[in-house]
Amino acid sequence: MRLRALLETDALGLRLLGGEDELDRTVRGVMTTDLRDPSRYLSGGELVLTGLAWRRDASDSEPFVRILAGAGVAGLAAGEAELGDIPADLVEACVQHRLPLFAVNETVAFATITEHVVRQVSGERAGDLAAVVDRHRRLMTSGPAGGGPEVVLDLLTSDLDLRAWVLSPTGRQIAGAGAPLPGPLGAALAGHHLAATRTGRRGPYRAAVAGSTYSLFPIRNAGRGAVPAARDVRESVLSDWLLAVEADASDWPAARLDLLQGVTQLIAVERDRRDAARTVRRRLAQEVLELVQAGAAPAEIAARLRVAAPVLLPGLGVAPQWQVVVARVDWTAAGTVGGAGVPGDIAGGPVAQALLEEILVDPAVSGPDSADRIAVAHTGEEAIALVPLPAVPTPLPETVGGPTDSADDAAVPEAGKGPATGKGPETRQAPAQDPALHADALLAAVREPLSAGLADDGRLTLGVSAAVHSAEGLRGALEEARHARRVAAARPGRVCAAGHHELASHVLLLPFVPDDVRRAFTARLLDPLRDYDRRHRAELIETLEAFLDCDGSWTRCAARLHLHVNTLRYRVGRIEQLTGRDLSRLEDKLDFFLALRMS
Numbered sequence: 001m002r003l004r005a006l007l008e009t010d011a012l013g014l015r016l017l018g019g020e021d022e023l024d025r026t027v028r029g030v031m032t033t034d035l036r037d038p039s040r041y042l043s044g045g046e047l048v049l050t051g052l053a054w055r056r057d058a059s060d061s062e063p064f065v066r067i068l069a070g071a072g073v074a075g076l077a078a079g080e081a082e083l084g085d086i087p088a089d090l091v092e093a094c095v096q097h098r099l100p101l102f103a104v105n106e107t108v109a110f111a112t113i114t115e116h117v118v119r120q121v122s123g124e125r126a127g128d129l130a131a132v133v134d135r136h137r138r139l140m141t142s143g144p145a146g147g148g149p150e151v152v153l154d155l156l157t158s159d160l161d162l163r164a165w166v167l168s169p170t171g172r173q174i175a176g177a178g179a180p181l182p183g184p185l186g187a188a189l190a191g192h193h194l195a196a197t198r199t200g201r202r203g204p205y206r207a208a209v210a211g212s213t214y215s216l217f218p219i220r221n222a223g224r225g226a227v228p229a230a231r232d233v234r235e236s237v238l239s240d241w242l243l244a245v246e247a248d249a250s251d252w253p254a255a256r257l258d259l260l261q262g263v264t265q266l267i268a269v270e271r272d273r274r275d276a277a278r279t280v281r282r283r284l285a286q287e288v289l290e291l292v293q294a295g296a297a298p299a300e301i302a303a304r305l306r307v308a309a310p311v312l313l314p315g316l317g318v319a320p321q322w323q324v325v326v327a328r329v330d331w332t333a334a335g336t337v338g339g340a341g342v343p344g345d346i347a348g349g350p351v352a353q354a355l356l357e358e359i360l361v362d363p364a365v366s367g368p369d370s371a372d373r374i375a376v377a378h379t380g381e382e383a384i385a386l387v388p389l390p391a392v393p394t395p396l397p398e399t400v401g402g403p404t405d406s407a408d409d410a411a412v413p414e415a416g417k418g419p420a421t422g423k424g425p426e427t428r429q430a431p432a433q434d435p436a437l438h439a440d441a442l443l444a445a446v447r448e449p450l451s452a453g454l455a456d457d458g459r460l461t462l463g464v465s466a467a468v469h470s471a472e473g474l475r476g477a478l479e480e481a482r483h484a485r486r487v488a489a490a491r492p493g494r495v496c497a498a499g500h501h502e503l504a505s506h507v508l509l510l511p512f513v514p515d516d517v518r519r520a521f522t523a524r525l526l527d528p529l530r531d532y533d534r535r536h537r538a539e540l541i542e543t544l545e546a547f548l549d550c551d552g553s554w555t556r557c558a559a560r561l562h563l564h565v566n567t568l569r570y571r572v573g574r575i576e577q578l579t580g581r582d583l584s585r586l587e588d589k590l591d592f593f594l595a596l597r598m599s
Contacts (some may be wrong), residue, residue, distance in 0.1 A: 001027050003075050003100055006047070012116060013108035016078060017091050019100030025074045030117040032110050036060070037067055044072035047117060049078045049110045058089040065093040075447040077113065086488045092212035149175035149267045160256075163246040166219070166267055169194060169238055169453060170446045175267075181244070187449045189214055193242045194453030197233060204249045206261070215249035216242050219264045219271060234331055234346055237453050238460075239354035241271055253263050273419035278357065281481075284308040285375035285386045292380075304520075312375055320509070321389040323437055323473060326481040327356040327491070328382050332457045352383035353459070359446050360385055361439070374452050381420045384478065389435045389467055439464040439484070439499035451494040461488040462497035518598050525595040529576040543571045547583065548593050 003378040004023040007014050016023075028045030031038070034053035042048075047585040048068055057059060061259050068076060076099055078086050084104050094101040104113070150165050156162040157177040166177035171187035173180055181189075192207035204215040241262050249257065288308060305322070329352045353376050360374045376385045442462060450460060453553045463485025465477035480500050487503070488496040545559065547568075550557040558568045572583055579586040 002025060002119070003047070006113075006117070007102070009116065011108075012113050012389060013105035014113075015103040017086060017101045017103055018095050019075065021100065022075070022098060022100045025100065026244055027117060030114045030388075032114065034252070036064060039067050042068070042071035042073060046073045047075050047077060047106070047113075048073050049077050049079070051110075052087075052090075055087065055090070058087065061087065061089040062093040062096070062439075065097050065099055066091070069097040069099050074100070075102065077102040077104050079104045079110065080106045080194045091374065115239070119249050126406065149270055152263050153177040153267055163265075165244050165495055167193075167242050167244055168361075169240060169242075169449065170358055171356070171449050172358070172361060174241060184246075185210060189216060189244045190449035191452040192216060193218070193239060193244075194449060195239050195455070196228040197240070198453060198455045200233065204257075206248060212246060213248045214247045217245065217260055217264050219243055219268050232346055234458065235351060238329070238351060239358065239448065241267065243267065260567055267401070280311060281375040282353075282358070282377060284311060285377040287387055288375075288474075289379065289384055289478075292478055295475075298471045301474060305327060305474075308386070309388060310374065313388075321436075321469055322477065323387040323389060323467050324465040324474070324481040325356065325360065325385040325387060325437065326382055326463045326485045327385070327444075328457045328461050328485060329355065329357070329454075330461075330533075347379040349378035350382060352460075353378040355450075357381045358383050359442060359462070360387060382482075384481075386554070387414065387437060430513045435465050437464055439488075439497040439502075443495065443497040447493075447495040454494045458494065460495045461485050463488060464497065464499045466500040504508045522595045522599045525579055525581070525592060526599055529575060532574070532578055538571065540575050544575055544592060545596060547572060550590060550594070552583070552589065570576075 002023065003025050006012055006027070007016055025083075027047050027515070030048075030049065031041065031046045032049040033041070034051055035041075036054045038048070049066060054064060054394065065076070071253060076094060078101065080103055091101060093099075104110070112375070112503065152178045153164050153166070153175055156164050156446065165181045165186070166174040167186050167190055168174055169190055171183065171185075171190035172205070173186055188209045192209070193205060195206035196203075196207075196216070197218065203218045204384075207214045207216055216466065244261070245260065249260070252568065266322055284304075284307070288304050291304060293363060301338065329348045331346050331348070354455055356376050357374055360376075375385065376383055377385065440464060442464070455462060463481040465481040466473055468477045480503065483503055484498040488498040491498075507525045524543065529544065532538055533540050543557075546560050550560060554565050554568060558565045563571075576582055581592070583589060583592070
């Protein structure tokens with residue numbers, strides 16, 4: 001807005017004292033001050049309101065006005081309530097520095113002027129931003145926009161002072177303006193969004209997290225060419241993006257809400273474009289999967305992998321290793337579907353496919369195209385991911401002062417220095433980072449938010465294979481991942497995962513023990529100890545767990561529990577007395593170990 005518009009608003013009670021030639025200056029904000037030097041709080045373009053409490057005599061006016069002019073303020077408005085008339089020295093100083101000066105009638109509060117300026121400036125910024133958003137949407141609809149969602153989020157921050165982030169259903173940041181959103185906060189916001197979506201409420205959703213209020217807007221493309229809306233919210237709830245805005249939108253005017261809805265549609269266009277780009281990777285995964293399941297010759301599978309590798313790992317050529325991840329989403333027939341759709345009549349394969357494409361993205365990686373190296377197919381109710389693993393880079397040698405700890409620690413010569421002599425400082429290989437996927441890491445990254453989206457009628461189970469080095473091992477990796485997923489499915493919880501290492505362990509057997517057998521076995525061994533602990537606070541269960549974890553070592557267990565060895569011996573003796581077992585016998589140790597794992 002212009003200074004001239006303020007002067008023409010009678011309700012503001014402004015009277016021009018100087019600077020008529022400068023009335024076309026743009027007002028970008030308003031500030032009230034009585035500081036002698038307010039420069040640290042000025043950024044330029046403000047209308048400065050003052051009650052003149054800073055002025056002690058005529059010599060104070062010129063330095064004050066010089067500071068304002070140097071900061072680039074739009075104008076100065078002085079109240080008449082304190083001194084009556086505005087001092088002539090202040091008028092002269094404003095003329096000298098070409099700063100427009102207004103007198104504020106004593107009947108008009110500064111708050112009235114402030115509210116008017118803020119309302120006008122915000123409205124104009126919103127209108128300008130709406131035009132930019134509309135123009136950007138048209139560009140993105142017809143072709144690449146050059147900048148993606150970040151451009152619009154930057155505008156929200158700079159023009160409306162709104163901090164906003166685009167998040168995936170697991171809380172991973174896809175786009176944002178300014179500082180990245182902390183991972184746990186993103187996961188919490190995604191969980192709130194998924195839970196609200198399952199209830200059938202209309203967005204935006206209000207969420208209070210970590211002492212701040214956020215408004216969560218679903219990102220759905222409602223424009224021309226948009227994918228038809230799902231007839232059941234469960235078909236899309238686990239794959240939709242969201243826009244998180246650090247503000248309470250419950251009292252926003254309709255114009256601002258419409259603007260944010262336009263932003264979400266703009267981002268939805270980008271999402272649709274990214275999903276279309278995944279078509280090639282999905283087709284590659286489907287072709288490889290069909291060959292593996294049909295028992296094709298390893299040479300034929302290897303040839304198909306050579307085609308897939310450059311697409312999934314650009315610049316690498318051939319992936320040295322592959323992993324398989326299997327996922328399944330199951331819904332019960334009598335679930336809560338937010339008032340839409342037919343309960344239980346949902347194709348699980350496509351849902352699991354879209355979800356697995358998100359889960360396998362590194363949570364630390366942001367951006368809409370960070371899933372370029374993931375190829376996921378679906379068959380029936382399962383989604384199957386083919387994950388190429390890049391080669392582990394050659395470890396950098398690290399200097400070690402002194403001899404090696406064992407003969408297995410082979411010395412690595414420094415570049416250009418010849419073979420290691422074994423005398424003086426030598427080098428060893430630093431441990432390399434493992435690029436393989438691990439079930440527990442995947443589970444930790446997605447369990448909290450996805451559990452909210454699955455609510456009380458959905459389950460997600462994941463199985464992860466070991467890495468294989470050739471096409472010959474791919475069929476075995478697929479079966480391994482499927483077995484691991486079945487182990488995960490036997491566990492309690494909305495989101496469960498199991499890895500290949502659990503298939504060669506007692507852990508594989510435990511989930512398949514009938515519940516009544518499990519309860520009877522653990523009760524017989526552990527209930528006497530729990531009862532004793534409740535009555536005497538003796539911590540026998542804790543002692544038993546530590547004793548088994550320390551492989552029956554009295555000294556290590558006593559050190560872990562911060563006990564004297566004699567106290568530990570007393571507790572173990574009490575455990576044996578209450579249960580009739582002998583913890584020096586392997587069979588009894590194994591029974592206690594299994595009981596603790598099943599409890």
